[in-house]
Amino acid sequence: MKWNTFHRLIAEQEREVSVVASTVRPQSSYGLRLALLGLAQFIVTLDFNIVYVALPDIGSEVGFSEQSLQWVVSAYVVVLGGFLLFGGRAADRLGQRRVFVVGLLLYAAASLVGGFAGNPGTLIAARAVQGIGGALLTPATQRLIFSNFAAGPERNKAFATWGAAGSAGLSAGALLGGLLTNYLGWQWVFFVNVPLAVIAAFAAVRVFATDTTGGGERKGFDLPGALIATLGSTLVVFGAVRGPDAGWTSLQGAWSVAAGVLLLAVFLFVESRTEAPLVPLRMFRNRGLAVAMGVAFAFQGSTAAVYYLLTTYLQSALGYSALQAGLAFLPPTLLSMVSALRITAPLLNKWGIRRTLVVGVLITAVGTAGLFAAFSANSSYWALLPGLLVWGFGGGIAFSPMFAAAGIGVQPAEQGVAAAMANTTRQIGGALGLAVVVAVVVATAGTRASGADLVDGLRTAGWVAVAITVVAALVVLVLKKPAPPAPAAEPAPEAVTLPAAAKPAASEVSP
Structure with missing residues (x-):
């Protein structure tokens, strides 16, 4: 079509x-x-x-x-x-x-x-x-x-x-x-x-x-680039999702990821040759967008890991039902909503995107560490709750400035693709982060582990999630610091009228 x-x-x-x-x-x-x-x-x-x-x-x-x-x-x-x-x-x-x-x-x-x-x-x-x-x-x-x-x-x-x-x-x-x-x-x-x-x-x-998009903006849509990017991104996410179950050496695992990466490389080549690229390559040189993509990739990888590891721990180690495990996420999510609504905007107004984002991600890392430190074979939900609450609080602060950063310096006509780039890396990061922690659990505890062995594997994978979150905070530091406010202009000195004797003669004025 x-x-x-x-x-x-x-x-x-x-x-x-x-x-x-x-x-x-x-x-x-x-x-x-x-x-x-x-x-x-x-x-x-x-x-x-x-x-x-x-x-x-x-x-x-x-x-x-x-x-x-x-x-x-x-x-x-x-x-x-x-x-x-x-x-x-x-x-x-x-x-x-x-x-x-x-x-x-x-x-x-x-x-x-x-x-x-x-x-x-x-x-x-x-x-x-x-x-x-x-x-x-x-x-x-x-x-x-x-x-x-x-x-x-x-x-x-x-x-x-x-x-x-x-x-x-x-x-x-x-x-x-x-x-x-x-x-x-x-x-x-x-x-x-x-x-x-x-x-x-x-x-x-x-x-x-x-919408006020003019006809000129609709010409030259990069259909080959769109097809290649869609297929490449889909294969990467597909391979990351299927790898833990199908096996990383299978066609559905690492081979699918490799094929997707190859197609994305072809996509970049195609974009460098087309007159109306789907993603102009100059956008990758935009520091705000590049940082947003990197943070979204790492942050979502850690978030997906927390959801998986905590759900598995509650159901397999503590014996929670599926509904009870779902309810366990309610307190941190409600706190995340409160911090997003009541704290994020004032911090952005006062600190700007860079400082707000790095603080939010670091708080999330502290909460993640507190959560997994409480994992044990005979623990309880009340021992997990402090870390969970800090994790939710930090995530509520970090989430929106992460995507606000994606629009810094981007032309209005390219805001949609900038948002898509940040969200694409976020989806891929979530799938790969989940694949990594599943692989760590299996390598540490085995495929049929239970009891203390399973908890040890989940805790080890949790510390990997903490490390990923810290990496996300370090990536934020690449953002430019906000420029200091310009000093107020000093009033111009009043004109001084020279007496006639002090004025230079016309012959003394340089041409």
């Missing part, structure tokens, strides 16, 4: 939504815009966790095997990570509001199909389409933040709210997944997305101004 045809189809879909919403003005208040962007982030992060508790019921009722059941989770993560660059450039070329609406409608349609799925193939396909929706929605949301909120306190508050909504989605995913599965059935972990996404799509047409 040609790009112009693709653009026409998207424009027609947006017009259908606009007809329903045409009675309301496109611009709205600050609060409505903020709430809508927060809702979009909530929807995307909700789907990371909401299906975990429902997996046993999905496996037995839909007919998944033990080996294929993980794809209910992995299909979403792999496709989301693989399509982010495409989604970011689409937001830049087609318009942020248009892509935002299409991403939400894809989410709603895929969630509806997933809830009615009667076989594994249909459900996995629905999860993949949800991933495409998320890949369109995430960079479009961040681009809307940059274009709808002025730099400074207003934008800082917007990013803080966006980060808090992400924390709320992660927390609600674990809790809501258990409640819906227990009382309404596994189908409702998908159906719950439908009204949220539809309401947000129609509200977006009312709240945000019509």
